[in-house]
């Protein structure tokens with residue numbers, strides 16, 4: 001059922017024609033109503049009224065929907081289905097997973113054309129789809145994590161949050177992907193350079209000269225898991241809660257760290273945490289930076305005529321694929337799936 005939701009709602013975009021039939025009919029009739037009235041003034045519109053009545057009954061609405069465009073009516077169907085699926089989740093971690101993957105950009109990889117940097121191996125793709133849908137990825141014999149000896153679960157929740165193993169590789173992949181996108185947008189990027197000559201302290205993962213008017217951007221990337229028991233309770237109620245908490249923590253850490261550096265060195269540098277949840281959603285402070293990259297790409301000669309929405313989609317897809325590739329590998333390397341399983 002989750003797979004039938006749009007990718008922006010946590011699904012796979014495998015929309016159900018039967019579920020949308022009444023919304024499509026009512027929407028079409030509503031859009032064409034002025035033409036119909038002009039051509040057939042006495043047309044009763046009975047079929048459309050009945051379809052709207054069926055739609056309102058199926059949604060159990062106390063305030064019945066009025067005729068509207070299909071997109072608007074379908075949105076009500078998706079919201080109702082999502083709420084129903086969320087209520088059916090058996091654990092707080094599964095609810096946190098569903099909230100995480102339903103971040104509007106978390107499923108950018110689902111709609112990516114598999115080509116070049118957007119390619120995933122078939123095993124990676126099937127495993128990440130199973131993780132996204134909350135399916136059991138292994139048999140019912142949870143073993144120990146080979147990286148930290150903790151008990152594994154069937155759904156990959158420990159695997160994607162384990163602080164050992166591939167976590168550094170995943171972080172490095174996101175950082176490298178961001179740097180490549182900045183360069184495509186025409187920015188110069190310095191990776192992990194010292195904030196002051198000869199200083200061991202670094203400003204962040206990426207230093208982007210003049211990212212803001214007259215000010216450099218010091219970006220620090222972090223990937224956090226809303227599925228950790230310490231995060232899941234809040235993440236199950238509030239979409240993006242784990243990324244928000246990570247942003248606040250990074251800001252506190254850097255305020256403390258930068259207080260030790262002479263002010264004239266850090267002057268002209270603005271710190272921005274780039275927090276990404278392992279379920280795919282970005283923190284609210286990262287979003288304006290990603291939009292800035294997309295806008296710069298649109299205006300650059302490397303855009304190949306892409307409009308802003310296309311550049312924005314490309315930026316999110318590149319980062320999404322970089323993330324899910326490594327999330328899938330974290331799961332795969334801990335528990336090879338038995339034959340026939342995802």
Ligand SMILES: [Zn+2]
Nearest residue numbers: 145147148162
């Ligand atoms: Zn582990």
